Each structure stands twice: as C-alpha cells, then as structure tokens.
Amino acid sequence: MNLFETHAESATPSPICSAKGCRDAAVWVLAWNNPKLHTPERRKTWLACDAHREHLSSFLGVRGFLKDVVTLAEWESPAADR
Numbered sequence: 767m768n769l770f771e772t773h774a775e776s777a778t779p780s781p782i783c784s785a786k787g788c789r790d791a792a793v794w795v796l797a798w799n800n801p802k803l804h805t806p807e808r809r810k811t812w813l814a815c816d817a818h819r820e821h822l823s824s825f826l827g828v829r830g831f832l833k834d835v836v837t838l839a840e841w842e843s844p845a846a847d848r
C-alpha cells in the first residue's frame with residue numbers, strides 16, 4: 767500500500783496547520799485582517815491544529831488582527847451566510 771499515492775489521489779487533501787514546522791491536520795480556521803494592508807472586509811486565513819489554535823490566535827490577537835476563529839468544518843460549510 768502506497769500512502770503517498772493514496773493521499774495524492776484524495777479529492778480533498780487534508781489541510782495542514784499553518785504553525786511553523788507543524789504538519790498536523792488543521793482543525794481550526796483563524797480569520798484575520800491587517801488594516802494596514804487589507805480592506806476591512808478582506809479576510810486572510812490561517813489554519814491551526816488543536817495544539818496551535820491558542821498560539822496562533824494570540825499572535826494575531828495581540829496585534830488586533832484576529833476577527834474570527836471557527837472550526838474548519840464550519841468555515842467550509844455552505845450553510846454559512848456569506
């Protein structure tokens with residue numbers, strides 16, 4: 767069994783945590799905006815595993831960039847009113 771091939775063939779490759787050096791599957795989506803670079807309605811996203819959600823959200827939070835933290839499933843849900 768070739769794990770790499772299985773992964774490559776997957777229609778939805780599992781997103782990976784954005785934390786430096788982390789290869790864990792992302793569970794959380796951190797939506798953020800840098801008012802100096804982005805228009806107010808613009809949303810950049812970072813992905814985080816359970817272990818890094820707090821680390822990454824506090825990094826954005828202290829800078830006043832963090833807008834939203836939702837689960838990946840919630841973020842991708844078409845039911846969201848966007």
Ligand SMILES: [Zn+2]
Binds near residue numbers: 818
């Ligand atoms: Zn992580």
